[in-house]
Amino acid sequence: MRRAALVILALGLLLAPTAAAAQTRRERLDNGLTVIVRENPVAPVVAVSLLVRMGTWWETPANNGISNFVHAVMVRGTTKRSGAELAEAIAALGGKISASGEVDYSEIRASALSRFWRELLGFTAELALTPKLAPGELDGERDWITGRIQKRRDNATSRAFDEFFAALYGPHPYSQQVLGTPESLRRVDHAALIGWYRRFYRPEQMTLAVSGQVSAGEVLAEARRLFGELPPGGQVTETARPAPANAGARRVIEQPAQQAQILAGGLAPSLDQPDHAAVKVLSTILGGGMAGRLFVELRDKRGLAYTAASYYDPVRDPGALILYLGTAPENATRAEEALRREIERIRTEAVGDEELRRAKGYLLGRYTMDRRTNERLAWYDAFYENEGVGQDYPDRYRKAVEAVTAADALRVAKQYLEKVTTVVLRPR
Amino acid sequence: MRRRRAPAAAILALLWLAGCASTGGSRTVALAKPTREVLGNGVVLIVQEHRASDVVALQLWMRMGGRDEAANELGLAHYIEHMLFKGTPTRPPGSIDTMIEGFGGASNAFTSYDTTHYDFVVPVEHLRAGVELLADLATHASFPPDEIDNEKKVVFEEMNLIEDDPEKFLLRRLYEVSYTPHPYGRPLLGQREFIQQLTRPALVDFYRKHFVPKDMVLVVVGAVDPARVRPIVDATFGRIAPATPPPRATPPVPTLDRSRRVDVSRAEQQAYLGLAWKTAPTGSEDIYAVDLLTYILGDSPSSRLNQVVREQLRLVANIDAGYGAFQQAGLVTVTARLESGNLDRAEAAILDVIRRVRTEGVTEAERRRAVITAESSYAFDIETAEGLAKTYGQAETTWTLENELAYLTRLRGITAEQIQAVARKYFGDDNYARVRFVPAGATR
Numbered sequence: 029m030r031r032a033a034l035v036i037l038a039l040g041l042l043l044a045p046t047a048a049a050a051q052t053r054r055e056r057l058d059n060g061l062t063v064i065v066r067e068n069p070v071a072p073v074v075a076v077s078l079l080v081r082m083g084t085w086w087e088t089p090a091n092n093g094i095s096n097f098v099h100a101v102m103v104r105g106t107t108k109r110s111g112a113e114l115a116e117a118i119a120a121l122g123g124k125i126s127a128s129g130e131v132d133y134s135e136i137r138a139s140a141l142s143r144f145w146r147e148l149l150g151f152t153a154e155l156a157l158t159p160k161l162a163p164g165e166l167d168g169e170r171d172w173i174t175g176r177i178q179k180r181r182d183n184a185t186s187r188a189f190d191e192f193f194a195a196l197y198g199p200h201p202y203s204q205q206v207l208g209t210p211e212s213l214r215r216v217d218h219a220a221l222i223g224w225y226r227r228f229y230r231p232e233q234m235t236l237a238v239s240g241q242v243s244a245g246e247v248l249a250e251a252r253r254l255f256g257e258l259p260p261g262g263q264v265t266e267t268a269r270p271a272p273a274n275a276g277a278r279r280v281i282e283q284p285a286q287q288a289q290i291l292a293g294g295l296a297p298s299l300d301q302p303d304h305a306a307v308k309v310l311s312t313i314l315g316g317g318m319a320g321r322l323f324v325e326l327r328d329k330r331g332l333a334y335t336a337a338s339y340y341d342p343v344r345d346p347g348a349l350i351l352y353l354g355t356a357p358e359n360a361t362r363a364e365e366a367l368r369r370e371i372e373r374i375r376t377e378a379v380g381d382e383e384l385r386r387a388k389g390y391l392l393g394r395y396t397m398d399r400r401t402n403e404r405l406a407w408y409d410a411f412y413e414n415e416g417v418g419q420d421y422p423d424r425y426r427k428a429v430e431a432v433t434a435a436d437a438l439r440v441a442k443q444y445l446e447k448v449t450t451v452v453l454r455p456r
Numbered sequence: 457m458r459r460r461r462a463p464a465a466a467i468l469a470l471l472w473l474a475g476c477a478s479t480g481g482s483r484t485v486a487l488a489k490p491t492r493e494v495l496g497n498g499v500v501l502i503v504q505e506h507r508a509s510d511v512v513a514l515q516l517w518m519r520m521g522g523r524d525e526a527a528n529e530l531g532l533a534h535y536i537e538h539m540l541f542k543g544t545p546t547r548p549p550g551s552i553d554t555m556i557e558g559f560g561g562a563s564n565a566f567t568s569y570d571t572t573h574y575d576f577v578v579p580v581e582h583l584r585a586g587v588e589l590l591a592d593l594a595t596h597a598s599f600p601p602d603e604i605d606n607e608k609k610v611v612f613e614e615m616n617l618i619e620d621d622p623e624k625f626l627l628r629r630l631y632e633v634s635y636t637p638h639p640y641g642r643p644l645l646g647q648r649e650f651i652q653q654l655t656r657p658a659l660v661d662f663y664r665k666h667f668v669p670k671d672m673v674l675v676v677v678g679a680v681d682p683a684r685v686r687p688i689v690d691a692t693f694g695r696i697a698p699a700t701p702p703p704r705a706t707p708p709v710p711t712l713d714r715s716r717r718v719d720v721s722r723a724e725q726q727a728y729l730g731l732a733w734k735t736a737p738t739g740s741e742d743i744y745a746v747d748l749l750t751y752i753l754g755d756s757p758s759s760r761l762n763q764v765v766r767e768q769l770r771l772v773a774n775i776d777a778g779y780g781a782f783q784q785a786g787l788v789t790v791t792a793r794l795e796s797g798n799l800d801r802a803e804a805a806i807l808d809v810i811r812r813v814r815t816e817g818v819t820e821a822e823r824r825r826a827v828i829t830a831e832s833s834y835a836f837d838i839e840t841a842e843g844l845a846k847t848y849g850q851a852e853t854t855w856t857l858e859n860e861l862a863y864l865t866r867l868r869g870i871t872a873e874q875i876q877a878v879a880r881k882y883f884g885d886d887n888y889a890r891v892r893f894v895p896a897g898a899t900r
Contacts, residue, residue: 122832393560
């Protein structure tokens with residue numbers, strides 16, 4: 029395979045879209061819940077994404093991981109049926125359903141053959157509004173998540189990313205892991221779990237997006253019937269979070285692995301800030317694709333890394349621009365030096381026209397490609413609504429990317445890569 | 457066929473032949489059937505219009521893979537996959553990626569045992585440039601000496617990466633333990649010592665020998681008028697000089713028994729268990745029933761292994777079944793992540809689940825769910841042009857396009873009795889291979 033498997037990050041990847049700005053209809057129900065339906069006739073399938081403003085952003089070290097924990101217990105059954113019955117019912121639709129906590133939101137996602145859209149929407153509502161959250165399920169799910177935390181720690185790449193977020197964000201909640209820690213999960217009891225669910229599962233906090241071979245009118249009517257009865261609960265009061273404290277430090281950790289991991293980066297704009305598009309372009313020049321600088325200079329020309337990429341995911345608070353190398357231990361020192369030179373170069377020399385054009389083409393091309401399946405489209409529609417940037421965001425984003433100049437790229441490189449946090453994981 | 461959790465060979469060309477045919481829904485968008493033509497020199501061209509978005513998927517599938525390597529060529533099919541993108545006499549190193557990415561397109565390539573394939577997705581206005589590029593790579597790769605050396609480090613790291621991923625490495629080892637000495641048991645990336653000494657003449661020889669038009673399948677799926685495609689292909693792939701492909705060997709596939717059991721000490725805190733049964737190859741009539749059985753055993757949260765071993769007995773953190781069907785053999789694998797103290801009990805529980813299928817069969821509801829799962833898996837594959845192109849390329853190179861198009865219809869006709877029959881035919885208490893990853897220092 030030419031490209032290394034994509035790392036599963038703590039923050040969901042947002043690549044690229046636009047395209048099929050097809051027919052979407054949006055409606056805010058009387059209780060405050062937002063519904064967005066996209067008619068997409070491409071294939072006989074349907075996807076549902078229900079986002080709730082509830083995630084790591086709201087958590088503290090004392091209850092870190094509780095949002096995801098709620099969702100793990102949630103899929104164990106509803107007041108009407110057990111988890112096994114639910115799994116069987118969903119499988120009979122050729123479908124799947126899952127739920128998890130993320131950084132800025134939590135999500136219930138479901139998909140099935142489109143001829144079963146009504147049943148699928150029904151199960152989604154049942155899970156979201158009448159989960160059983162039985163006390164007897166907590167221990168088993170806590171053990172299961174603890175196993176996943178262990179797996180993340182055992183994996184060199186995910187461990188390195190987790191350490192990087194902790195170092196970069198300091199007191200800000202993005203420093204925490206979505207899964208939490210074994211210690212924080214042990215502190216979450218049944219009462220805390222129920223309390224967390226009730227605090228956030230209010231219609232004003234929720235966005236339901238549906239995409240597929242469906243009729244928008246029919247889906248909206250069914251959504252009103254299923255979700256309209258939920259009483260309003262008011263917005264959750266939100267206080268500002270402590271500002272991230274990027275100390276620009278370098279941390280070295282060791283663990284058993286074949287590959288060394290090198291991460292370097294800084295704080296970056298949030299999704300709705302004017303510099304977002306310019307930093308996306310900057311990230312692409314450095315680590316987007318196989319013509320990105322890190323890939324060309326470090327992998328193709330010098331064979332100093334196998335994986336050479338950059339990540340910059342959109343989030344509501346400051347984002348993280350991360351340059352990432354996965355390399356053989358004997359190359360690690362030289363790879364890190366080469367990475368520093370690339371950072372220095374992008375901060376001092378303006379990028380050429382051809383390279384800028386390639387980066388924009390790649391960035392927007394990926395965005396388009398990522399906005400083709402119904403699962404992704406439903407997620408994008410719900411995500412943009414949840415982040416409060418509006419359904420015209422894809423168009424605005426595209427235009428903003430096209431307008432980025434070489435001077436913009438240089439300016440944001442100077443600004444956002446001035447203080448660089450580094451994490452190196454060395455095989456032991 | 458729809459394969460989940462394909463064999464993992466290192467480089468893992470996902471083995472998902474896919475199913476096609478009608479989807480049974482009342483609102484199905486009428487999907488045109490692909491056209492299949494054979495050019496004068498033997499290149500097969502498969503084209504289908506797919507207007508989901510303004511892109512076109514271009515995939516070159518070679519009827520050649522890791523199994524075609526001689527003992528002194530191990531890892532070459534994969535190495536060539538890397539080297540093709542390094543350029544041709546008219547395309548210097550780096551220019552291919554710059555061009556495709558500048559289009560807003562994407563490229564990738566995969567090596568498996570029976571096939572290798574080279575994939576591009578580009579905006580449809582670049583159809584001609586994309587086909588020209590693929591034909592150029594297939595005939596004029598230049599293998600620059602500096603690039604050959606540099607790429608060695610990249611391949612070594614790819615080896616490391618697979619070894620670091622316990623799930624991938626488990627499947628890799630399971631294939632090795634199940635198939636050795638058959639070529640399906642080889643690591644597709646080759647051995648470090650051999651790659652280290654790899655020379656340009658060896659690469660060029662292998663490339664010349666195998667990149668012949670009769671072994672090429674070009675699949676074009678996207679927002680294109682099929683009539684526009686043929687002239688472009690005639691002017692490129694059509695001009696490749698005919699040549700005779702090397703013969704393909706068909707070494708015997710070993711039978712599995714208790715001698716094929718390996719324990720590996722690993723750094724992870726958790727243990728991994730992998731079991732494998734030898735089942736039907738792609739050409740067999742049994743593939744339909746084996747496919748459904750695999751879904752019923754371990755495809756989803758409602759599957760038997762999940763319900764019994766994970767949910768009721770709580771012996772594993774996760775468990776999956778997969779069916780990797782190749783031209784010469786098929787393997788059904790069951791893999792799980794668990795605490796090392798549960799290894800023996802989990803294995804016994806898996807065997808018990810399978811034993812019950814043999815003695816009691818499966819229910820009609822399970823059979824129906826499995827068919828719908830296959831239908832759904834196909835429906836999700838065809839959302840993208842490249843997804844559909846892959847099903848066609850895989851079918852043409854390892855099965856037949858015709859079988860692929862009739863696949864779902866055939867699957868619907870399989871009875872619960874036929875599923876029980878393949879369980880009895882292939883799955884015994886002893887005839888499986890086993891690999892366990894045990895945490896270093898763990899006592900069991």
